Amino acid sequence: MKQKIEAFLDLxxxxxxxxxxxxxxxxxxxxxxxxxxxxHDIYYGKNILLRMVEPERLISFRxxxxxxxxxxxVNRGYRVQMNSAIGPYKGGLRFHPTVNASILKFLAFEQxxxxxxxxxxxxxxxxxxxxxxxxxxxxxxxxxxxxxxSELFRYIGPNTxxxxxxxxxxxxxxxxxxxxxxKLQNEFTGVLTGKGMSWxxxxxxxxxxxxxxxxxxxxxxxxxxDTIKGKDVVISGSxxxxxxxxxxxxxxxxxVLTLSDSSGYIxxxxxxxxxxxxxxxxxxNVKRGRISEYLEVxxxxxxxxxxxxxxxxxxxxxxxxxxxxxxxEDAKKLLDNGCICVSEGANMPSTKDAxxxxxxxxxxxxxxxxxxxxxxxxxxxxxxxxxxxxxxxREEVDNKLKDIMSDIHKSCLEYGKDDDGYVDYxxxxxxxxxxxxxxxxxxxxxx
Numbered sequence: 001m002k003q004k005i006e007a008f009l010d011l012x013x014x015x016x017x018x019x020x021x022x023x024x025x026x027x028x029x030x031x032x033x034x035x036x037x038x039x040h041d042i043y044y045g046k047n048i049l050l051r052m053v054e055p056e057r058l059i060s061f062r063x064x065x066x067x068x069x070x071x072x073x074v075n076r077g078y079r080v081q082m083n084s085a086i087g088p089y090k091g092g093l094r095f096h097p098t099v100n101a102s103i104l105k106f107l108a109f110e111q112x113x114x115x116x117x118x119x120x121x122x123x124x125x126x127x128x129x130x131x132x133x134x135x136x137x138x139x140x141x142x143x144x145x146x147x148x149x150s151e152l153f154r155y156i157g158p159n160t161x162x163x164x165x166x167x168x169x170x171x172x173x174x175x176x177x178x179x180x181x182x183k184l185q186n187e188f189t190g191v192l193t194g195k196g197m198s199w200x201x202x203x204x205x206x207x208x209x210x211x212x213x214x215x216x217x218x219x220x221x222x223x224x225x226d227t228i229k230g231k232d233v234v235i236s237g238s239x240x241x242x243x244x245x246x247x248x249x250x251x252x253x254x255x256v257l258t259l260s261d262s263s264g265y266i267x268x269x270x271x272x273x274x275x276x277x278x279x280x281x282x283x284x285n286v287k288r289g290r291i292s293e294y295l296e297v298x299x300x301x302x303x304x305x306x307x308x309x310x311x312x313x314x315x316x317x318x319x320x321x322x323x324x325x326x327x328x329e330d331a332k333k334l335l336d337n338g339c340i341c342v343s344e345g346a347n348m349p350s351t352k353d354a355x356x357x358x359x360x361x362x363x364x365x366x367x368x369x370x371x372x373x374x375x376x377x378x379x380x381x382x383x384x385x386x387x388x389x390x391x392x393x394r395e396e397v398d399n400k401l402k403d404i405m406s407d408i409h410k411s412c413l414e415y416g417k418d419d420d421g422y423v424d425y426x427x428x429x430x431x432x433x434x435x436x437x438x439x440x441x442x443x444x445x446x447x
């Protein structure tokens with residue numbers, strides 16, 4: 001089996017050797033899915049996984065725009081349309097200076113499995129640009145978004161590819177992108193999700209990834225007859241996912257100890273309560289400040305410059321910042337401090353060695369493709385509402401989100417439970433996601 005996995009990975013490395021993030025994502029899936037393929041004749045010998053790791057389409061384009069000083073700036077735009085076997089491509093747009101083909105291919109590959117797990121008819125895709133919104137004026141961001149969409153529009157559509165937001169792309173950016181798409185196509189369709197409430201957005205969509213992550217953590221804890229209530233929770237990040245993960249933890253009776261950004265993390269021993277979280281939301285969403293400014297209002301807290309919060313003693317850890325932010329040494333610190341549950345809010349925040357440490361210790365560990373699928377699930381619900389020209393209530397969307405996260409958890413249990421009762425949520429999520437896409441690919445032939 002080891003030889004089969006290595007032979008497959010060698011072939012993928014031969015084609016994608018300069019893309020480390022993508023190779024990391026493929027390796028994690030291959031190690032759990034290939035043994036399943038070998039045991040099931042319906043999939044064996046069809047090269048299905050090899051077809052899955054190759055994007056159906058990878059689009060790269062120039063984005064020229066004019067800054068406030070009248071200077072012409074040039075960025076690179078991308079859209080990776082990974083797999084459309086079960087529905088139109090669906091996945092976010094990321095605006096960040098680190099964006100490149102490797103990162104977007106890894107995100108698109110993960111998105112295929114994540115979207116499959118939601119049970120909604122959505123394929124996988126991802127896109128973005130190396131444009132950095134930080135420090136840019138609203139007018140500069142508008143000009144960039146309009147220029148970006150003037151190229152992307154020809155490759156997307158409500159039944160073809162439906163982008164959403166991601167890092168650096170919030171409601172403001174989605175608005176500018178949607179406005180240009182609407183102008184170019186002369187139609188009002190649900191081609192983007194994460195829209196404003198007055199023009200096609202869904203209630204709960206901003207909260208969905210963070211809420212869904214905590215709902216999944218709660219489901220994992222329930223397998224141990226436990227809950228979030230009374231737990232000390234460490235969260236990384238301070239953007240959309242982290243903010244609403246913190247909000248849901250508080251609603252369920254947990255205590256939030258940390259938040260972070262690229263400059264470092266804050267530790268508030270008294271707990272980041274509703275009032276303090278509201279300040280963080282204003283600081284990050286309106287003032288666009290740094291997390292260190294928290295101490296100006298709450299001086300009893302501590303700020304650790306340039307560090308991540310994984311050394312803080314906790315019961316539950318929610319990595320909600322970015323990929324590869326939690327390393328093996330961080331995992332060991334969490335374990336030494338008694339952490340019993342890790343649920344990923346970001347995409348692939350834990351390295352392979354960190355995940356191995358969690359599995360060896362047999363704690364509850366959820367990979368992002370399962371635990372952070374609430375965001376894209378609610379995007380799918382937004383697509384449905386757009387198609388119906390209808391809007392569900394907050395309670396209706398939240399209940400549908402809870403049901404979807406519960407269904408994802410059940411799928412992980414079905415394929416990930418060991419004989420000794422331990423649940424390997426990584427294996428469970430990978431196989432459950434694979435089976436649905438693979439069955440659709442087999443039914444549609446070699447296309």
